[in-house]
Amino acid sequence: MSDPAHDGTPLLKVEGLSAGYGGMPVLHEISIEVNKAEMVALVGGNGAGKTTLLRALSRLLPCTGSIALAGRELRTLTPDQVFGLGLVQVPEGRQLFGRMTVQDNLLMGGYRRGDKAALSRDLDRMYALFPRLGERRRQLAGSMSGGEQQMCAMARALMAAPVLMMVDEMSLGLAPVVVDQLMEVLAQIRRDGVTVLLVEQDVQIALSGADRGYVIETGRVVLSGSAKDLVDDPAVQQAYLGM
Template sequence: MLAVVNLQIHYGGISAVKGISFAVEQNEIVCLIGANGAGKTSTLKALARMIPSRGEIHYGGERIEALPSHELIGRGLALVPEGRGIFARLTVAENLAMGAYHRRDKAGIAGDLERIYGLLPRLRERAAQVAGTLSGGEQQMLAIGRALMGWPKLLLLDEPSMGLAPLMVEKVFEVIRAVAAEGMTILLVEQNARLALEVCSRGYVMESGLITLADSSAALLADPRVRSAYLGE
């Protein structure tokens, strides 16, 4: 579903991503793990065409690196950004409606809204509440729900556990597992390496803008380099 070839990202004279290549198959959950500053978030932003990059990005058999970001959601690619990026002054229901802005199938949108409320019942309880007044965990759920309202084929998740209490992290990852079980393809960026590898089938390790390891999640969890650097062992 996704193939990235020699992706390079620069901020002025700084090279943030230095020519990485990786792939995500349909119905897979794949993670990018690594320390702060490794280039993980920049990679997702480049895939969503939010920042310029060099190299090739193949999505669904088509090259998309020349497409504007707003066209990608209609093609089935959605990003849940780091920091959530909700519309703080809109209600929960209005935020969810924004996730379906490109759709015209009213019956389908209504059905998907019920689907999201079933998956994330807290959002139904808070539907009329202004999103900026939600807790951090509720905002993260809302950001995921908003992306799912477009019902993407490929979901990019950037640091969904960041800043959340352990119980809320568990709930967010329950949602990720449930969505994956429905067949959605997911590329997950996550600093909590153990959590990411436990939910994903494969993983890539990024260090200083490069992919330094790539293997099955089980193999990475057992790798002494990963255990020492990212699992605190």
Template sequence: MLLELDNVTVAYGRIEALHGISLHVDEGEIVALIGANGAGKTTTMRAISGIRALAGGSIRFNGEDISRLRADLRVGRGLCQSPEGRQIFPGMTVLENLDMGAYTRRDAAGIAADLERVFGLFPRLAERRKQAGGTLSGGEQQMLAVGRALMSRPKLLLLDEPSMGLAPLVIKQIFDIVTEINQQGTTVLLVEQNAQQALSRAHRGYVLETGRIVKEGTGQELLHDPAVKEAYLGVA
């Protein structure tokens, strides 16, 4: 088991956003976490990456309790997030943004190899390596955000809403690349409102509602679950 959340609670002041959730991600999987706006998906990701402190419960990663570990040290352990809204550095070039993804590393040869891997996955970024990140299209900025996360060489890649605001053709392209990243050996935890794409690519999934996990199963089981289809796929 690569990642395990056990009874995790997160609060904003007196308001509890996560009410004791438990989930796990095994090595080599794509695991999807779906739910409506405000369900607690992004809070879950922030708790895993160390941006939000836990009010209760524990998080274990690769056999180590990281519940109180600083966010930057989690990156060094192999846990990296591509955040909601991309959050690239708009005034920096594509290459500079990618270099920032490798800031914890000192292995020059490995960094160079991973840069070529990112350019292989995202040829558009190779073409625009000297272009400022803020001048890229929305889809290209999403590619850059994922590529930057990959530059840390993560054991677990956290993807938060990678399809947000993108055209359908670009969304399919992004998810094709997520599948390829996984096939190359990177485990993925995917938070996504596009339940159709997420569950069709995922080995397993969880449904989060108002800070609680209400369903779990394989991607195909959830994709064909009548309640999930009605609530998240627009099928009555």
């Protein structure tokens, strides 16, 4: 397999993807690209189809079209096979194992990895990246605040050693100061080489840290470009930024 970092091929290339539920179409011919070590924002209002797209990419939902990760077609693979290739999702609502400790949640993220020494090093790295989790490593995940649970969900995904991490509605219900901290973490892991697809209803937050963005409305990509160009676009300002 060629290395998308060196041959110009996008790490993730989605072409003509359509999907829905029970015969009801939700996504219509979606095409997006994410390059290696990029942070790309997928933004749009509630019900636009953002989470449906992530479910299709993770192979939790049937779809038509093409999904290629590092040049490999994913559409015929199972969710477990896709996870094994490094496409990892931080789901909306965190979906932690609430009656397990923080540390056990993180170890669950790396359950497929055989190198115990590397797993131990990454556990230490997570506690350095999220000091609050280090302080609460023996605490039950379900007893933490929303912000701490979001940190735990992100750290659990990172423990899977993702090639591409998809983050769904990270800011939902969190205080702005916590969201700022989480955006700083995303910037750090991007610098470390992890590619990020950030799916957000809060357009301002998503575009503040992204390289590029896509705007999705009623299951269709209606705008795309650099994050700066989208923030400056009058249509985006009027529809999403209250300007």
